[in-house]
Amino acid sequence: MTKTPELRKIQKLVLDYLNAYPTATTAKLAGMIVEDHPGVGTKSRFMNAINYRRGTAGGTKRKTIKMSERSAIIHSFLRRFPALSLPRISELIFSNHPNQFKDLNDVVSKTVRERTRAFHGGEMPAFKRVHVPPGLRQGQPDLCITGARRMLLLSDLHVPFHDEQAIAAAVEEGVRQGCDSLYINGDAIDFYMLSRFRKDPGMPTSPEEVDLLKTILCTIGEPFVERWYKSGNHEDRLEYYLWTNAPQLSHFPCMELPAVLGLAELGFTHVKSKQVAHVGDVVVVHGHECNVNSGVNPAKSLYTRLGASAVCGHVHTCSTHHEMSPITRKSVHTRSCGCLCDLRPEYHPINRWMHGAAIIEVTASGHSSMRGFRIEDGVVTYV
Ligand SMILES: [Fe+2]
Numbered sequence: 108m109t110k111t112p113e114l115r116k117i118q119k120l121v122l123d124y125l126n127a128y129p130t131a132t133t134a135k136l137a138g139m140i141v142e143d144h145p146g147v148g149t150k151s152r153f154m155n156a157i158n159y160r161r162g163t164a165g166g167t168k169r170k171t172i173k174m175s176e177r178s179a180i181i182h183s184f185l186r187r188f189p190a191l192s193l194p195r196i197s198e199l200i201f202s203n204h205p206n207q208f209k210d211l212n213d214v215v216s217k218t219v220r221e222r223t224r225a226f227h228g229g230e231m232p233a234f235k236r237v238h239v240p241p242g243l244r245q246g247q248p249d250l251c252i253t254g255a256r257r258m259l260l261l262s263d264l265h266v267p268f269h270d271e272q273a274i275a276a277a278v279e280e281g282v283r284q285g286c287d288s289l290y291i292n293g294d295a296i297d298f299y300m301l302s303r304f305r306k307d308p309g310m311p312t313s314p315e316e317v318d319l320l321k322t323i324l325c326t327i328g329e330p331f332v333e334r335w336y337k338s339g340n341h342e343d344r345l346e347y348y349l350w351t352n353a354p355q356l357s358h359f360p361c362m363e364l365p366a367v368l369g370l371a372e373l374g375f376t377h378v379k380s381k382q383v384a385h386v387g388d389v390v391v392v393h394g395h396e397c398n399v400n401s402g403v404n405p406a407k408s409l410y411t412r413l414g415a416s417a418v419c420g421h422v423h424t425c426s427t428h429h430e431m432s433p434i435t436r437k438s439v440h441t442r443s444c445g446c447l448c449d450l451r452p453e454y455h456p457i458n459r460w461m462h463g464a465a466i467i468e469v470t471a472s473g474h475s476s477m478r479g480f481r482i483e484d485g486v487v488t489y490v
Contacts, residue, residue, distance in 0.1 A: 262420025293339025293393030387475030394421025
């Protein structure tokens with residue numbers, strides 16, 4: 108009979124697996140081959156080939172392959188103490204059969220080999236699965252904003268410490284550039300009174316801040332068709348305050364930020380704190396998710412942390428970084444987009460903050476790009 112390439116492959120696999128797992132049952136071995144090499148042959152075909160090779164085709168009893176004495180010793184210990192750790196069982200074997208092995212390391216290496224064989228041969232059900240109690244998952248799925256668009260990205264308004272002139276200039280520039288969507292990228296509200304730091308009791312209360320922010324969102328959102336509101340570290344203050352002072356109330360939907368700000372009524376989609384958003388190929392984060400630092404070049408810090416084209420707020424300065432991958436020849440562009448709040452806050456009056464914003468554009472062909480501008484005395488300059 109002429110051997111087809113398919114038959115030759117089956118026979119080679121059978122030979123390899125028989126050498127590797129000589130003690131495995133025919134059915135187990137065939138199952139392993141089918142699982143490791145799908146599409147080569149059916150399980151029954153492999154079983155026939157294995158039986159043929161073992162000389163048991165036609166119902167003859169399978170020939171047993173004789174184990175070495177050392178392997179037999181190890182197997183007997185593995186069967187008797189399936190739950191013992193590798194070091195412990197190796198010590199046990201060595202102390203009972205010191206003359207069969209060179210030293211303890213010899214026992215360990217042979218036990219690993221025999222345990223692997225026993226596992227694959229289906230002889231050690233205790234090792235078939237490692238059962239670990241499930242862990243909690245705190246991450247949230249990324250938000251993918253798809254489709255062609257020109258999006259204005261504003262960050263760090265810190266209402267009620269916002270700069271009304273800078274906000275107006277940024278929105279007007281977005282409209283002038285034909286932006287159709289708006290992304291508020293975190294820290295739109297300050298939640299001053301919910302801070303864990305010392306507080307001036309003369310400052311606006313949290314409900315006053317919320318009312319003011321809602322008025323501003325209503326105004327600045329109006330020119331845009333689609334709107335997103337991302338929670339930054341200052342929005343987190345609401346949740347953290349409740350966790351500390353009223354934990355039993357913290358998970359009522361009416362106490363959560365989207366309800367408190369009435370985002371749905373204002374036409375904004377909420378993006379959770381630390382949730383990563385993708386606008387085309389540009390990753391949008393507030394900055395607290397990945398600890399972007401405000402050192403020499405925050406955009407470079409963002410690149411170091413994400414390694415992808417991205418924009419952030421949080422650091423209150425405008426910066427850019429471009430890098431070309433020498434391997435893929437693809438360029439990466441990162442940017443921090445500045446803030447829209449008071450530049451001389453009481454807690455940090457000497458700083459390098461600047462007003463600014465960014466525009467992300469995704470074309471119909473899927474190409475993504477990003478621009479940014481700073482604002483000084485209401486005048487926009489692209490940087
Ligand atoms: Fe901020």
